[in-house]
Amino acid sequence: MLTMEEKIEKTVDWLREQVKTSGTKGLVVGISGGIDSALVACLIKKAFPDNSLGVIMPIKSSPKDREDALKVVEACKIKYLDLDLTEVQSKLFDIVVDNMKEKDMYNEDNTRISDANLRARIRMSTLYTAANNLNYMVVGTDNAAEVHTGYFTKYGDGGVDILPISNLTKREVYEWSEVLGVPESVLNRAPSAGLWEGQTDENEMGTTYDMIDKVVKGEEVPEKDKAIIDRLHSRSEHKRVMPPKPPVF
Numbered sequence: 001m002l003t004m005e006e007k008i009e010k011t012v013d014w015l016r017e018q019v020k021t022s023g024t025k026g027l028v029v030g031i032s033g034g035i036d037s038a039l040v041a042c043l044i045k046k047a048f049p050d051n052s053l054g055v056i057m058p059i060k061s062s063p064k065d066r067e068d069a070l071k072v073v074e075a076c077k078i079k080y081l082d083l084d085l086t087e088v089q090s091k092l093f094d095i096v097v098d099n100m101k102e103k104d105m106y107n108e109d110n111t112r113i114s115d116a117n118l119r120a121r122i123r124m125s126t127l128y129t130a131a132n133n134l135n136y137m138v139v140g141t142d143n144a145a146e147v148h149t150g151y152f153t154k155y156g157d158g159g160v161d162i163l164p165i166s167n168l169t170k171r172e173v174y175e176w177s178e179v180l181g182v183p184e185s186v187l188n189r190a191p192s193a194g195l196w197e198g199q200t201d202e203n204e205m206g207t208t209y210d211m212i213d214k215v216v217k218g219e220e221v222p223e224k225d226k227a228i229i230d231r232l233h234s235r236s237e238h239k240r241v242m243p244p245k246p247p248v249f
């Protein structure tokens with residue numbers, strides 16, 4: 001049984017191996033001010049002190065997100081870009097909405113979710129722009145609980161090249177982060193996608209990361225939580241597989 005420190009070292013080795021076998025030169029990640037990206041930023045900086053990059057990308061975000069993201073950058077001493085994408089995202093969103101409204105096909109009820117997911121997809125496009133330019137790979141921040149529930153935007157924060165922490169439960173993300181010196185204010189925040197005012201992961205999903213972690217580990221949870229988690233899991237199956245195609249006719 002490996003210690004946590006040994007597992008961290010093995011993950012850092014794995015990152016180096018991924019870059020080597022892919023023929024790329026380094027790694028880039030979006031830094032949100034949340035715990036998952038803080039951990040990934042620390043890991044990629046450890047693996048590639050000179051060839052790692054963090055990108056902070058506020059989109060109508062709370063100033064606290066950016067402040068915490070800057071604390072992460074400072075703590076792990078990773079090179080970074082600080083890009084406010086609010087205007088870009090708003091403009092693209094408005095173009096689509098205005099044209100749909102003109103054709104009387106716009107569904108007001110889905111405004112919040114489509115605006116939210118466009119934020120994640122604009123960030124993905126931004127990360128790939130930097131990655132293409134530097135010949136880096138884009139690193140995802142999904143943990144095992146998020147992968148299991150599909151709690152990510154398809155081709156948004158889910159649009160990445162490698163997923164170094166996707167075997168970790170949310171609790172393990174906290175444990176590794178503490179060992180790697182992630183700042184207190186990041187460790188103490190409620191996990192949030194930050195996609196709308198006041199959003200927290202646990203409120204939106206209707207269950208807790210403790211419960212999802214248990215299900216991921218094959219442990220028992222109350223019926224009510226099991227039902228929610230199973231539904232999130234089956235509803236998001238399409239996000240974990242290649243797009244379906246017809247048989248060869």
Ligand SMILES: Nc1ncnc2c1ncn2[C@@H]1O[C@H](COP(=O)(O)OP(=O)(O)OC[C@H]2O[C@@H]([n+]3cccc(C(=O)O)c3)[C@H](O)[C@@H]2O)[C@@H](O)[C@H]1O
Nearest residue numbers: 113117120150151152153154157192193194195201204238
């Ligand atoms: N059965 C199926 N087979 C193939 N494709 C299917 C499909 N059902 C929907 N789709 C497609 O998938 C789309 C819906 O998926 P998607 O666009 O991802 O949207 P959706 O799953 O509705 O929303 C994303 C969820 O992830 C959360 N999120 C996003 C980003 C970051 C974080 C975070 O923790 O930071 C959390 C967000 O709060 C929200 O609850 C549909 O519009 C459709 O295009």
Ligand SMILES: Nc1ncnc2c1ncn2[C@@H]1O[C@H](COP(=O)(O)OP(=O)(O)OP(=O)(O)O)[C@@H](O)[C@H]1O
Nearest residue numbers: 030031032034035036037056057141157191192193
């Ligand atoms: N404002 C942002 N700037 C840069 N990247 C972002 C921003 N918001 C989201 N992201 C990217 O999207 C990923 C998914 O967000 P998610 O909320 O799941 O992770 P997190 O914010 O790192 O952790 P937490 O679960 O504590 O909120 C982030 O890890 C980050 O890579």
Ligand SMILES: [Mg+2]
Nearest residue numbers: 032034192193
């Ligand atoms: Mg977050």
